[in-house]
Amino acid sequence: METKLVKADAPRLDQKKLFAQEYLISLLNEAQVAGLLSEVETEDIQLQVMDVLQWMITRYNGADSSSIRVEIAERLLLSLLYCIDVYCQTIDSPEECVEILRVADMKEIYKQGQQVAKRYLTQAKELYVAVMSSRLPTNVVGYNSTLDESIPEFFSSYDVIFGTHDYTAGIDYPLAYDDSDATGIKYIYQYLFKLNMENQFCHQFAVKDIDGLLESYGSIYRIDYPEYLFNIFEIVLNNAIFAVMLGNEAQNLQITTTDFGRLRSTLSALDALEVAAILKQAAARVITELEIEDQMLKDYIAQCLKELLPRLLTAIRQDSLQNLVITTTVLESHPVIKFEHGPSMDDEDFRQMVSQVLQCDEADEKASLILSSIRSMTDFIDVLKADCLFNEDYHVVFGLLGDMELSIMVTHLFAEELRDGKTSLATILTKPFAADPDWVGRFIDFMRCLDSSRLAKIEGFSQQVE
Amino acid sequence: MPSIIKFTNLLSLNTLMKKEVVKEITDTNFQSRRYMLHLSEKDAVQIIESRNRTLNDTGRLELNHDIINKIIMTFCTSPYINQYDYTETICDLMAVFYYYKNETSDEIGDDDLIDYMKERFDGNCYGSLELLVNRELENLVVEIRKKQRWTSMPGDGPEDEV
Numbered sequence: 001m002e003t004k005l006v007k008a009d010a011p012r013l014d015q016k017k018l019f020a021q022e023y024l025i026s027l028l029n030e031a032q033v034a035g036l037l038s039e040v041e042t043e044d045i046q047l048q049v050m051d052v053l054q055w056m057i058t059r060y061n062g063a064d065s066s067s068i069r070v071e072i073a074e075r076l077l078l079s080l081l082y083c084i085d086v087y088c089q090t091i092d093s094p095e096e097c098v099e100i101l102r103v104a105d106m107k108e109i110y111k112q113g114q115q116v117a118k119r120y121l122t123q124a125k126e127l128y129v130a131v132m133s134s135r136l137p138t139n140v141v142g143y144n145s146t147l148d149e150s151i152p153e154f155f156s157s158y159d160v161i162f163g164t165h166d167y168t169a170g171i172d173y174p175l176a177y178d179d180s181d182a183t184g185i186k187y188i189y190q191y192l193f194k195l196n197m198e199n200q201f202c203h204q205f206a207v208k209d210i211d212g213l214l215e216s217y218g219s220i221y222r223i224d225y226p227e228y229l230f231n232i233f234e235i236v237l238n239n240a241i242f243a244v245m246l247g248n249e250a251q252n253l254q255i256t257t258t259d260f261g262r263l264r265s266t267l268s269a270l271d272a273l274e275v276a277a278i279l280k281q282a283a284a285r286v287i288t289e290l291e292i293e294d295q296m297l298k299d300y301i302a303q304c305l306k307e308l309l310p311r312l313l314t315a316i317r318q319d320s321l322q323n324l325v326i327t328t329t330v331l332e333s334h335p336v337i338k339f340e341h342g343p344s345m346d347d348e349d350f351r352q353m354v355s356q357v358l359q360c361d362e363a364d365e366k367a368s369l370i371l372s373s374i375r376s377m378t379d380f381i382d383v384l385k386a387d388c389l390f391n392e393d394y395h396v397v398f399g400l401l402g403d404m405e406l407s408i409m410v411t412h413l414f415a416e417e418l419r420d421g422k423t424s425l426a427t428i429l430t431k432p433f434a435a436d437p438d439w440v441g442r443f444i445d446f447m448r449c450l451d452s453s454r455l456a457k458i459e460g461f462s463q464q465v466e
Numbered sequence: 467m468p469s470i471i472k473f474t475n476l477l478s479l480n481t482l483m484k485k486e487v488v489k490e491i492t493d494t495n496f497q498s499r500r501y502m503l504h505l506s507e508k509d510a511v512q513i514i515e516s517r518n519r520t521l522n523d524t525g526r527l528e529l530n531h532d533i534i535n536k537i538i539m540t541f542c543t544s545p546y547i548n549q550y551d552y553t554e555t556i557c558d559l560m561a562v563f564y565y566y567k568n569e570t571s572d573e574i575g576d577d578d579l580i581d582y583m584k585e586r587f588d589g590n591c592y593g594s595l596e597l598l599v600n601r602e603l604e605n606l607v608v609e610i611r612k613k614q615r616w617t618s619m620p621g622d623g624p625e626d627e628v
Contacts, residue, residue: 062575
């Protein structure tokens, strides 16, 4: 189709008023407002569209019927307009598109749009094959059902001729960043394109690390994560970025509670611009370390960062960073230390253990050592009294205790308050306590961080403790 | 968002440009006059308006006016139509036609339905629209739905002729 050149001084269309989902309609509206199309020309285009609709109705009915149910006609019209929209969106500028519409045969434009849609369909099917071969070995139900059921069902029911605009696919699994403007086959195409990129990115990490990360995610949010709808790539990307912020390698998704404490301290001291800068630098380092060359993936990560930044700033402001940074140690509900009945540790063994604990720099190391040595509550409290733990160490060590063990500690410390049964543990914890000895204050601080349902459970156990 | 595109309300497209269609309808008089049947311009307008109303009532869209002329040319030869009720009968036949296009789920083509209606109207309905509708066309619907059920089941179904 020949077009005349758009003159340099020709009026420009307001692109903010051009809507991807009704492109032709918004384009004709704006073209008339801008004086690029006369009313007669616009009317002519509309009449041509109606002629194409009549032609489609004849094709649909097999030339047997001149009339059609209006619901079917509406569907055919939407399909027709979608094809025209898809074609128009391949034209470099809206002004140039208007020039084409002015002189071209709308049936030709529709047919060209059909070809574009068919190409998208072919490419979408190829992408699906790629996604299936790059699919993640995960037990997330939404992810698997989308790949195994929703997408195949879409392909089997999609009518590229009379339902080009349709994209009802029952897709449950959310992308990290979805294009809400895309419809029809273009939506499915972009969905699969991005899902493939997400899969490729996640393959840079060990399967067990991703599994561990998702387990921790489920633990933090107290959900059975395989049943929930969330984006795996987003969680992996975010933790990789936070790992790099901590000076760790991007592929090390494990962020300990101690690391989290450091990160929280660092970020809360920065203003919004500084946080944005550090986030951007960390993302760039992730891209470098993982040797990501694909520009589309880099752009996708950049888009995800735009979504992450406001969430990060809010989390810092509200001191809820623990909901964004997935820590992969400790806050488990099942016990790691189990108090056992029996004799306490030998004095010499105890002194040796305390000495070794004092030589450790990291809270996790101290916790591991205590974990491997302590069996009774008496020994545990002796460790707390031994002044070998400082600051974040207490939080990590208390985190090793299961609900039963915590209830034993609670009973030990609050026997008087709990005896009459009239005051709940949650209420007791709201009262001020003397900070001496230090470990008691630290324990109370730890308990105050637990959610109400866990406190209730611990209190329930404490009523059974003799 | 204001839209200048008129075809967003498809049923409004059922309104034909009357001037040229009136002429096409009155042109049928060349054929129908041998049967002593004649449509004036006023009759033609009445037929067009009836057709538009029927399409809207039945929720159908038609972007041309082929059916008007087909029904006129087919039924003007009927011995049971006279000048007295010519216009009214054409309007009624059009209404019946569009109604049964819906009832038969568009399984039967325009020409086949018009031919079926004409054959029964002139035949065992003896010009009675009531018999055509309540007996013949209802039977047609039953046959078509039976055929649809058979074709939707696995295996061969009966090959009834409609």
